[in-house]
Amino acid sequence: xxxxxEPDYSHGKIGKTAVVLLxxxxxxxxxxxxxxxxxxxxxxxxxxxxxxRPVWWLILNGIILPFRSGQSAKKYASIWxxxxxxxxxxxxxxxxxLKGYLGERGHEVHVTYAMRxxxxxxxxxxxxxxxxxxERILILSGYPQYSATTTASNFDAVFQHYQQVRNVPxxxxxxxxxxxxxxxxALRQSVLKHxxxxxxxxxxxxxxxxxxxxxxxxxxxxxCECYKTARLLAEKLGLSKDQYLxxxxxxxxxxxxxxxxxxxxxxxxxxxxxxxIDVICPGFIADCLETLEEIAMEVREDFLHAGGKEFNYxxxxxxSPSWLRxxxxxxxxxxxxxxxxxxxxxxxxxxxxxxxxxxxxxxIGAPL
Ligand SMILES: C=CC1=C(C)c2cc3[nH]c(cc4nc(cc5[nH]c(cc1n2)c(C)c5CCC(=O)O)C(CCC(=O)O)=C4C)c(C)c3C=C
Ligand SMILES: [Fe+2]
Ligand SMILES: [Fe+2]
Numbered sequence: 001x002x003x004x005x006e007p008d009y010s011h012g013k014i015g016k017t018a019v020v021l022l023x024x025x026x027x028x029x030x031x032x033x034x035x036x037x038x039x040x041x042x043x044x045x046x047x048x049x050x051x052x053r054p055v056w057w058l059i060l061n062g063i064i065l066p067f068r069s070g071q072s073a074k075k076y077a078s079i080w081x082x083x084x085x086x087x088x089x090x091x092x093x094x095x096x097x098l099k100g101y102l103g104e105r106g107h108e109v110h111v112t113y114a115m116r117x118x119x120x121x122x123x124x125x126x127x128x129x130x131x132x133x134x135e136r137i138l139i140l141s142g143y144p145q146y147s148a149t150t151t152a153s154n155f156d157a158v159f160q161h162y163q164q165v166r167n168v169p170x171x172x173x174x175x176x177x178x179x180x181x182x183x184x185x186a187l188r189q190s191v192l193k194h195x196x197x198x199x200x201x202x203x204x205x206x207x208x209x210x211x212x213x214x215x216x217x218x219x220x221x222x223x224c225e226c227y228k229t230a231r232l233l234a235e236k237l238g239l240s241k242d243q244y245l246x247x248x249x250x251x252x253x254x255x256x257x258x259x260x261x262x263x264x265x266x267x268x269x270x271x272x273x274x275x276x277i278d279v280i281c282p283g284f285i286a287d288c289l290e291t292l293e294e295i296a297m298e299v300r301e302d303f304l305h306a307g308g309k310e311f312n313y314x315x316x317x318x319x320s321p322s323w324l325r326x327x328x329x330x331x332x333x334x335x336x337x338x339x340x341x342x343x344x345x346x347x348x349x350x351x352x353x354x355x356x357x358x359x360x361x362x363x364i365g366a367p368l
Contacts, residue, residue, distance in 0.1 A: 017340050018110040018134040019102070019331050020125060021095050022154045023142035023286065025115030026085035030076035036069035042117040047153040050215075072289075079292040088115070090286035090318050091142065094327065096360055097319055101328035107340045109331075110134065116150075122157040130169070136338050139173040140331055142285045144183055145229060146176035147222035149211060172334050178225040179232055182326035187229075187282050188236045189322045194278065194314045201278040201312065203245055203269060204237075206230045207299075208283040209290060210248035210257040223258055229282050245269075249281075249299070250290050262295070263302045270306035277303060280314040285323070287316045 027038040043049055043060055051059070076085065083089045091113045099111035110132075114125035129137060139158055143150045155173055162168045177183050191204070208226040216223045230246045249262040262279075269277055279299065281291045296313040303311045317323035 016110065016132075016134050017108075017136040017138070017335065017338055018112060018129050019098065019138045019140055019335075020129070021091060021098065021111065021113040021140050021142060022122065023087060023091045023113065023115055024150065024288075025117035025119075026087045026288070027073075027076060028118060030073055030080045030085075032070050032073045035073040035076060036065055038118050039069060039072065040065060045117075045153055047156065048149050050212075075289060075293045078297070079289060085288075086292060087286055087288035090288075090316075091115075093319050094286065094324070097324045098327050098331065101324045102331060105328055105332060106342050107332065107335060108342045109138075109335070109340050116154055116157055122154075123161045126158070126161050130165070134169060136170045137172070138331060138334055139171065140327070140334075141174060143283070144176060144180075144285065145178040145208070145222050145225035145283055147211060148215065148220050149222075151175060170338075174330065174334055176225060177326075177330050178229045180326065180330055182322075182329045184229070184232045184236055186317050186320060186322040186326045187233050187280070190317060190320060191233075191237060191278075191280060191314060194312065198278075198312055201276045201310075202243075202274050203277045204234075204239060204243060205245050205247055205262070205266065205269075205277050205279045206233065207247045207249045207262040207279055207281050207295060208258075209250050209281075210261070212253075213256045213258055216258060226283060233282060249294055263299055266299055266303040266308070266311075267306040270303050270308035274308065276310035276312070277308065278312040278314055281316060284316050286318055291316055 025038065025042070027034040040060070043064065049056055049060075079086055081089060095111045095113040099109070102109055102111065110129075112125060112129070114120050114122045116122065126137070139154065141151050141154050143154075146152075158171070158173065162171070206229075211220065211222055226248075227246060230244065234241075234244050245260075245265060247260050247262040247265045248258040251257040251261060266277060266279075279295055281295060284291050291313070300311045300313065317326075
């Protein structure tokens with residue numbers, strides 16, 4: 001039996017609970033100057049690039065920012081929507097929906113989101129929560145697989161922020177959920193849904209964002225967590241080892257990154273006479289530049305030019321109901337012990353508040 005705190009009317013007095021969904025962040029506009037600002041903040045993070053600072057300062061400011069900002073801006077322009085960058089649009093919708101899904105499970109929590117780089121920044125969101133009286137904060141990163149470059153960088157930003165705060169709230173941080181049943185199930189449903197309309201491929205390629213190989217050798221568990229996700233998904237789909245392939249994308253710079261590289265792997269598949277592949281990116285919970293442009297455009301071209309016949313990109317989990325259920329389950333497991341359960345007499349009214357958030361979801365066009 002599950003344990004929930006006694007019905008309690010003092011929520012307002014003893015402080016409220018908030019869940020903060022954290023993701024990477026994105027430029028404010030698909031323009032050179034905005035992309036430069038974003039890349040500068042991102043690539044100056046010591047968790048992301050471990051090159052000694054004076055050397056890296058020269059490379060970053062002398063080569064990378066001048067050349068990459070314009071190129072990346074063009075790529076961003078190709079995926080930008082009327083509401084903004086896909087990553088931000090999806091993250092915002094996920095936060096709205098998560099409140100509704102947690103509300104349906106009986107939890108009275110506020111849900112918001114922040115971005116590690118760009119806006120809304122982690123300090124601005126945590127300051128706002130403090131001003132609004134939230135005294136328990138659950139940090140949930142949009143990275144199923146832990147990496148020092150992403151998850152730990154989120155943690156750094158949260159800790160750094162609270163170093164400046166006298167009265168720090170109670171904090172919990174989720175490290176990973178790469179093998180969580182509900183997450184794997186959401187991925188499985190997404191693949192099956194795709195196969196129901198398009199039939200099955202010869203090979204399912206599972207492409208994860210890459211890392212410098214040196215990070216793995218220094219102890220980053222990301223690589224292993226990606227493989228575990230892939231194995232669990234393959235098992236759930238009943239795929240044998242020759243029916244799927246794990247690859248790593250988005251290599252940057254000259255150093256070796258995790259292999260096999262997605263673009264090389266799909267070319268090889270085409271050369272080996274594989275006619276159709278489907279590509280899924282299980283490490284991204286929301287479509288973004290890396291999936292919509294790199295995979296669905298560039299890698300597609302790589303496969304077709306090398307002789308492949310059919311390429312299908314399976315979208316990220318985005319706002320799919322099975323994913324929002326999974327996210328609610330993951331959050332719930334980390335909320336245990338905090339007095340978030342709606343009280344009996346307040347329940348109906350607060351359930352309605354949860355439903356208001358679902359109607360807000362409808363307004364923004366997210367599926368329920
Ligand atoms: C230079 C090193 C990089 C490391 C290490 C890295 C790790 C890493 N990144 C993600 C998720 C995303 N990355 C995205 C974009 C992106 N990533 C890098 C570099 C590194 N990432 C750059 C320079 C960029 C910007 C775009 C470009 O110029 O190519 C995104 C998309 C953001 C968007 O706005 O849509 C995501 C998401 C993970 C999960 C990860 C390590 C596990
Ligand atoms: Fe990245
Ligand atoms: Fe990329």
